[in-house]
Amino acid sequence: MITHPFVYRAPTSVAEAIEILAETPGISRVIGGGTWVVPECNRDESRPGVLVDLRRAGLGGIDVVGDVVCVGATATYSALMSSPDVARHLPLLAAMASGITGGRQIQSQGTVGGSVVAARPSSDAPAAVAALDATLVIAGPDGERRVTGTGMFPDASTSCLREGEILTRLEFAVRPAARWGYYKLKRSASSWPIATAACVLGEQPHLVLGGVSATPVHVDLGPVLARRPLTPDTIEETVRRAADSVSTPWEDELAPATYRAAVAGPVARRALEMAAHQEES
Amino acid sequence: MSTNEQVHSISTRLSLNLDGTDRTADVDPRSLLVEALRDDFGVTAPKIGCATGDCGACTSRVDGQITKTCLRLAVSAEGSQIVTTQGLAEDGQLDVVQQAFWDEQAFQCGFCLSGMIFAASELLAENPDPSDQDIRWAISGNLCRCTGYEAIVAAVRTAAVRQREIPQRG
Ligand SMILES: Cc1cc2nc3c(=O)[nH]c(=O)nc-3n(C[C@@H](O)[C@@H](O)[C@H](O)COP(=O)(O)OP(=O)(O)OC[C@H]3O[C@@H](n4cnc5c(N)ncnc54)[C@H](O)[C@@H]3O)c2cc1C
Ligand code: FES
Ligand code: FES
Numbered sequence: 001m002i003t004h005p006f007v008y009r010a011p012t013s014v015a016e017a018i019e020i021l022a023e024t025p026g027i028s029r030v031i032g033g034g035t036w037v038v039p040e041c042n043r044d045e046s047r048p049g050v051l052v053d054l055r056r057a058g059l060g061g062i063d064v065v066g067d068v069v070c071v072g073a074t075a076t077y078s079a080l081m082s083s084p085d086v087a088r089h090l091p092l093l094a095a096m097a098s099g100i101t102g103g104r105q106i107q108s109q110g111t112v113g114g115s116v117v118a119a120r121p122s123s124d125a126p127a128a129v130a131a132l133d134a135t136l137v138i139a140g141p142d143g144e145r146r147v148t149g150t151g152m153f154p155d156a157s158t159s160c161l162r163e164g165e166i167l168t169r170l171e172f173a174v175r176p177a178a179r180w181g182y183y184k185l186k187r188s189a190s191s192w193p194i195a196t197a198a199c200v201l202g203e204q205p206h207l208v209l210g211g212v213s214a215t216p217v218h219v220d221l222g223p224v225l226a227r228r229p230l231t232p233d234t235i236e237e238t239v240r241r242a243a244d245s246v247s248t249p250w251e252d253e254l255a256p257a258t259y260r261a262a263v264a265g266p267v268a269r270r271a272l273e274m275a276a277h278q279e280e281s
Numbered sequence: 282m283s284t285n286e287q288v289h290s291i292s293t294r295l296s297l298n299l300d301g302t303d304r305t306a307d308v309d310p311r312s313l314l315v316e317a318l319r320d321d322f323g324v325t326a327p328k329i330g331c332a333t334g335d336c337g338a339c340t341s342r343v344d345g346q347i348t349k350t351c352l353r354l355a356v357s358a359e360g361s362q363i364v365t366t367q368g369l370a371e372d373g374q375l376d377v378v379q380q381a382f383w384d385e386q387a388f389q390c391g392f393c394l395s396g397m398i399f400a401a402s403e404l405l406a407e408n409p410d411p412s413d414q415d416i417r418w419a420i421s422g423n424l425c426r427c428t429g430y431e432a433i434v435a436a437v438r439t440a441a442v443r444q445r446e447i448p449q450r451g
Contacts (some may be wrong), residue, residue, distance in 0.1 A: 002311040008356045031357075038352050039333045042313065053357055078346075103422015104395070104403050105340060105349045190421045 004047040012056045014139050014168055017038045021164045022141050030166055031055070032074050032114030035106055051272070059113070059168055062086060067174040073113025073167040078104070080112065090172055092180040092198060096128040099182075101190045113167045116152070117159040117214070119248045122192050124184060126153055127210025130218065131180075131198035132172050140165035149218075156214035156250070178202030179230075181274030185267050186210075187254065194255045195263050197271035201225060207238065207268060212246050212260045219245045219268065230276040235269065242268035297361055299324060300368025303304065305418045310356050314348075315339040317355035326367040327395050330424070336437035337396025337423030341365045347399040349422075366395045377447075378402050383414070387436035396423030401437045409445055 011017040021028050029048035031037050040046040042135060063081045069089050079099035080086050086094050100107050101104070103143040115125035116136065125144075129152070137168045138161060147160045147196035156158055179201045184193045196210035207219040219242045224234055249257040292307040306321040311333065318324045320339070330336035332351045339351045342364040366437055368377045375383060378401045388394050398418055404411055404419035411419070416437045417430075425433060 001309065001313070001316055002354075004311075008310060008354060010357065029325075031354075033352075034354070034357075035334055035352050038313070038354060042332055053354070053356070055357065101347075101422065102334060103400055104339060104419070105337065105347050105352075105396075105400075105422055106334060109348060109352060123325045160372065190420070 002041045003044055006041075006048055007050045008053065009050060010053045010056045012058070014057055014059070015054055015079050017054060017057055017166055018139055018141060018163060018164065020050065020052050021166070025163060028052050032111040032117070033076060033109040034114075035102075035110040036114060036118055042072070044224045056165065060111075065088070065175065069172045069174060070114060071170045071172070073116075073169055074111045075113070076109060076111055076125055077107040077121065081107070089174050090132060092128055092132060092143055092182055092200060093172075094179075095182045096124050096184075096198070099184050101186075101192065110172065116170070117161060117261045119153050119155075119159050121156050121214055122194065122211050122252060122254055124193055124196060124210065127208045127216040128171060128198045130180065130216040131200050131206045131208040133200075133204070133206060135171040136160065136167055137169045137171060138165050144170075146169075147233060150215070153215040169173060175202060179275040179278045181271035181276075181278075183267055183270035183274065185263055192254065195267045199265045199268075199271045199275055201230070201275055207242060207271070209242060209246065209264055211250065211252050212264045212267075213248060217245050217264075230272060234278075235272050235276065238272060239269045284419070286375040289381070293356060295355055295359060297322070297358060299363050300365055308355050309314055310354075312355040313348040313351050314343075314355045314358050315341075317358075318350060321355075323441055324365050326365040328392050330392060335422075335424065336393070336412050338392050339402070340396040340423070342399060347403050349396075366398050369398070373418045376402075377444050378405065378437075381436045381443060382433075385432050385436035385439055387428060387432040388425075392426075393425040396420075397425065398432055401440060404437065405441055405444055411441060411442060413438070422436035 009020050027049035031053040054074050057073040061072045063070050064085050077100045080097040112125050137146050141164050181199045183197050185195045186193050193211050195212045201205040205225040209217040224237050249260040251257040253258045293310045295308045296305045308317045310320045315327050327341050329336035330338035334352045336350050341350050344361050378398050400420045416434050
């Protein structure tokens, strides 16, 4: 039983959600899937006076609009895994989702938006959406704004949202089929990630490391990978750049900083090798 | 403020279709769904092992989706259709997964059973011929402190074989 009193609201539109947040400044908390917020309230670590549940706000869809894939903020991991649009245009996102632990129950309730807003270092979605060059679409009292790149994740467990705002969707440009790789290092089958690497190759290659630092680390690929095939040499050079890019390694109960620094290179290598195998097939 | 708000101190009416029956109960609006099911609706098949989403003991099917009901606020389930393991048997006959768990002695205390049975059913609905690795991944969000899991994997295998033989029972 949650011990503190709260008012439960389930707005049926984004506008209504924004209105409720505006009426209750400083005391409200948004629920996406609730897999993080509900136990936090139950442990008395968070005491919101108003819980604003987005389950009826119509933000769970996945659509292709022109040359943009729009993933609703409350799309669940299961929705990502079963969407033909995601399979076709964002296979990296589907692979990330299928590796979320906690069973089908968590995959069907946890949302990609919830993970992006929670912005916890040891989680899967942030590095994956960064590697896919996502645009976050955020609604607030002053209308809509968009955030991209490193602006999406300002600090550990700190989102780029301001008071009174909600994340409504993530947008991804449809790009020509590109090779990709995802690797998640974890202690056991059901544990959270210690380190992840997500790479998307092609015209604008990205390699982003998750879990190794407070925020996702964008590895500077320089000219190494642009338009060039993955060879043992280019992989070697990229792995070196990945290892060098972790200046302040993250530390928590899963692993100490020295361990995270040590695994950054190997984790990057495994994601790159996955992409290289796609090249051969 | 509009009518969809619930204030804590007043208990609130919650209406569900629970194991095939329309039911209403007064619940404390701060309840987790599993607490309401157990304490206010008297359906005790879902257990509370952790209340953090880790163990799976509270699993039920909510609007078609297997759900750890400790991660849902009871008030968020208004109007939902909920099936617990208590609602799976038909005409006194265990369903194919339950029967396989019984036959393979796949549980001891039974605390984990709701999570295991629903995870197994979900797997078999999508994959009628799973490998042991598929089975282990499918049940991985559910913790069992008694069996060591081997008998559970055997039960899911048995259920898969039986379901393929008599698909109309699945
Ligand atoms: C057993 C278990 C296993 C897990 N395994 C993994 C794993 O392997 N990898 C991993 O990365 N994570 C894992 N998780 C964490 C999981 O909770 C998140 O990944 C999940 O995606 C969070 O989404 P949610 O919608 O449930 O978040 P919520 O609990 O709803 O919200 C999280 C935070 O975001 C805010 N929020 C949510 N949606 C919005 C929105 N649209 N706009 C504004 N704010 C919003 C909330 O206020 C809250 O602060 C696991 C969790 C459990 C319980
Ligand atoms: S009680 Fe719900 S997952 Fe453990
Ligand atoms: S049978 Fe006791 S926890 Fe699984």
